[in-house]
Amino acid sequence: MNFPSKLIEQAVGEVSKLPGIGKKSALRIVLHLLKRSENETQSLADALVAVRTQIQYCRKCHNISDSELCSICLSPKRDASVVCVVQDSRDVLAIENTGQYTGLYHVLGGIISPLEGVSPGDLKIESLLQRLKHAPEVREIILALSPTMEGDTTSFYLQKKLRPFSLKISTIARGIPIGGDLEYADEITLGRSIVSRINYD
Amino acid sequence: MNFPSKLIEQAVGEVSKLPGIGKKSALRIVLHLLKRSENETQSLADALVAVRTQIQYCRKCHNISDSELCSICLSPKRDASVVCVVQDSRDVLAIENTGQYTGLYHVLGGIISPLEGVSPGDLKIESLLQRLKHAPEVREIILALSPTMEGDTTSFYLQKKLRPFSLKISTIARGIPIGGDLEYADEITLGRSIVSRINYD
Known part of the structure; x- marks a missing residue:
């Protein structure tokens, strides 16, 4: 793809490194930024940098957290x-x-x-x-x-x-997903779901 | 969705404002950033801000450009x-x-x-x-x-x-797209493609 601007090319290059985003979607995103206010792009950029530099991991369970211990580990409930x-x-x-x-x-x-x-x-x-x-x-x-x-x-x-x-x-239980169709389940899942069948008590 | 961290929530909120990205993809992108180096996130953020603040539009054709006149308008070719x-x-x-x-x-x-x-x-x-x-x-x-x-x-x-x-x-010509199937073309397109048929010279 030939870009009319080095800035666009650079931004598309960076955005398309993200998971699930190809060159075309990246271009669409970058051109969309041009239509929004500068503030909005600045707060997007700030949020990305903040999440990367300020995030912590819970000392106890290693879940992502804003503090030394995460809200789940801290909860008395x-x-x-x-x-x-x-x-x-x-x-x-x-x-x-x-x-x-x-x-x-x-x-x-x-x-x-x-x-x-x-x-x-x-x-x-x-x-x-x-x-x-x-x-x-x-x-x-x-x-x-x-x-x-x-x-x-x-x-x-x-x-x-x-x-x-x-x-x-x-x-966790392995078996046929709720809403799943027996006919389309793979043999291993179906086999396991029979072996680990659940009794109606 | 309940987020374990305000920073994640904020970043997901910002990313999901982009076109074609929902909450789930946004979360995937944000968690992906946590796995990459800080430098990479910083250069992504810089590229986005740069494209928004430094981009210019060609004075002549209004295409996006890095300078007052775009490379297409300037080209002697x-x-x-x-x-x-x-x-x-x-x-x-x-x-x-x-x-x-x-x-x-x-x-x-x-x-x-x-x-x-x-x-x-x-x-x-x-x-x-x-x-x-x-x-x-x-x-x-x-x-x-x-x-x-x-x-x-x-x-x-x-x-x-x-x-x-x-x-x-x-x-530009309207008609059946190359590789398109006549059978599945809508009536208006097919109709127009007959009216504006092309002569073999």
């Missing part, structure tokens, strides 16, 4: 006997939005992936073990990792590491 | 006898990328739209007429506006205004 282990902060948000979970979290900051060079040492696993040593109130660990090979590997590794604590360890 | 009238700078880029046009442009900055309160006075129409008065070398005006009701209205208005100059006035 949360059930401190359950800790849900997730891959990243986005998963915390997703689970929070269901409104079904009232326990605490532990954000690993990734999953074990030999292909991408992520080993257990790169994740907040040691931090989880240390945390559990000083938290006798914890009774259950929920491993809420994606049902992929990497996720399952990480879950398996965590199970081994957590065994000495004699806690209840569970994982 | 362009055919100064043809002026292509377009809605905005994006159209200039689109036509330039075809590599089929060597003339000059005139960017209206919008199209006549009574519904959105855009009248002829808001567009660079008077500027086009003034430009033509001082450019006897111009022989042809190509009206390259979208084939919508607003585009056709604007073309019709321009035709009337341009009549006194006794120039050749043309518009």
Whole structure:
């Protein structure tokens, strides 16, 4: 693409580095900025820089936070006997939005992936073990990792590491998504959903 | 959505104001920034502010430009006898990328739209007429506006205004897109493509 201006070219280059944005969308965004007031662009730029430079991570659960401890860890309403282990902060948000979970979290900051060079040492696993040593109130660990090979590997590794604590360890249910069509479910999911069938009590 | 941090919430709010980006994509972008270096976010922010504050518009054709006259108006290789009238700078880029046009442009900055309160006075129409008065070398005006009701209205208005100059006035061809399927073309396009059929010479 030939740009009429170096400034446009530079801005399009920067914007198209963002995930899910190609050159065409980037150009559309940059040209849109030209139609808005300078203040609006300034506050967009400020918000981006602020989020990158001022964000903190909770000392306890490693979720993103505005202070040393995140609002979930600080809340007296949360059930401190359950800790849900997730891959990243986005998963915390997703689970929070269901409104079904009232326990605490532990954000690993990734999953074990030999292909991408992520080993257990790169994740907040040691931090989880240390945390559990000083938290006798914890009774259950929920491993809420994606049902992929990497996720399952990480879950398996965590199970081994957590065994000495004699806690209840569970994982989120795998099965046919609500609203999903049996016919289109893959064999592995369908197979697992039969094996882990739920009894009508 | 409940955000774990005010900074994230603010950044997501700003990013989701951009065209084509919803709350979920905005969150993905903001969390992606946290994974990159601070420098990268800073240069993204700088590029956005620079494009907004430093961009200029060509004095002659109103295309976006880094200087008083744009590179197209300044180029001695362009055919100064043809002026292509377009809605905005994006159209200039689109036509330039075809590599089929060597003339000059005139960017209206919008199209006549009574519904959105855009009248002829808001567009660079008077500027086009003034430009033509001082450019006897111009022989042809190509009206390259979208084939919508607003585009056709604007073309019709321009035709009337341009009549006194006794120039050749043309518009881009309407018809079945290359690779398009006759069967799925709408009736109006198909009808027009028969009326304006092209002779094999």
